[in-house]
Amino acid sequence: MECEVKNKGINKMMQTIFGVGYDLNAQAISALGKVATQTAKYAPTSALKSETMTNLKYYGTERAELADDYAKDLNREEAKIVCKKLAKHFKLRYSLHFRGRCGSGSCSRYGRINLGIPTNFGTICHEFAHLLEFTKYGHSRHARRHRRLVLRLISYCRRKMYWEAEIGKRLAPKPVKVSTEAELKDKLILKRQEQIARFEKRLSYLTKLYVGKIRKAKRSLAALQRSLNRVPKSSTM
Numbered sequence: 049m050e051c052e053v054k055n056k057g058i059n060k061m062m063q064t065i066f067g068v069g070y071d072l073n074a075q076a077i078s079a080l081g082k083v084a085t086q087t088a089k090y091a092p093t094s095a096l097k098s099e100t101m102t103n104l105k106y107y108g109t110e111r112a113e114l115a116d117d118y119a120k121d122l123n124r125e126e127a128k129i130v131c132k133k134l135a136k137h138f139k140l141r142y143s144l145h146f147r148g149r150c151g152s153g154s155c156s157r158y159g160r161i162n163l164g165i166p167t168n169f170g171t172i173c174h175e176f177a178h179l180l181e182f183t184k185y186g187h188s189r190h191a192r193r194h195r196r197l198v199l200r201l202i203s204y205c206r207r208k209m210y211w212e213a214e215i216g217k218r219l220a221p222k223p224v225k226v227s228t229e230a231e232l233k234d235k236l237i238l239k240r241q242e243q244i245a246r247f248e249k250r251l252s253y254l255t256k257l258y259v260g261k262i263r264k265a266k267r268s269l270a271a272l273q274r275s276l277n278r279v280p281k282s283s284t285m
């Protein structure tokens with residue numbers, strides 16, 4: 049009951065900020081309620097409320113500004129490619145994990161990025177902006193600098209046309225080439241011709257080598273025989 053009252057309060061506040069059309073789903077409301085009750089012991093309620101409100105306001109503005117980028121859904125494989133591209137360009141180290149509700153994301157200061165599948169360009173750029181801020185300044189929060197970095201990342205994605213062509217090309221199934229019997233025979237003929245050339249080359253090398261060895265041995269033998277036939281000078285005297 050207590051939680052319900054809190055949820056109603058939060059929902060009302062959301063509507064004042066984002067207008068009547070803003071609809072916070074039930075799951076998010078219950079999550080917010082849980083966080084509020086859990087942390088109430090440690091943090092003053094007003095401070096917690098104001099922080100949550102600032103964050104939610106920030107998310108709302110960002111989603112409204114970058115509606116197109118948030119609408120571009122990506123699956124697991126596509127997200128992997130996009131993250132790799134961004135990390136390479138902005139020289140960032142990260143580890144990617146697929147956790148959480150769809151479209152959600154989080155980033156730790158040690159580079160662990162969690163994404164809920166399906167994700168989108170908006171979320172990926174938001175999390176990478178946190179990572180960029182952590183790497184450059186050691187801390188990150190939802191403020192003007194973070195927004196500037198998100199816009200920088202988004203504009204890079206737009207310039208690269210969201211890697212649409214490349215993602216399509218990489219994820220397309222590779223065509224399997226079926227070769228005919230004649231083609232297979234041609235391949236085999238070529239293989240055998242190459243084999244013969246290789247063996248002939250080896251043969252000519254070995255022939256030269258052993259002819260030389262035989263000649264050397266014959267020369268040595270002749271010398272030995274000559275020395276046996278020669279009569280020592282002392283015996284003739």
Ligand SMILES: [Zn+2]
Pocket residue numbers: 174178190
């Ligand atoms: Zn954030």
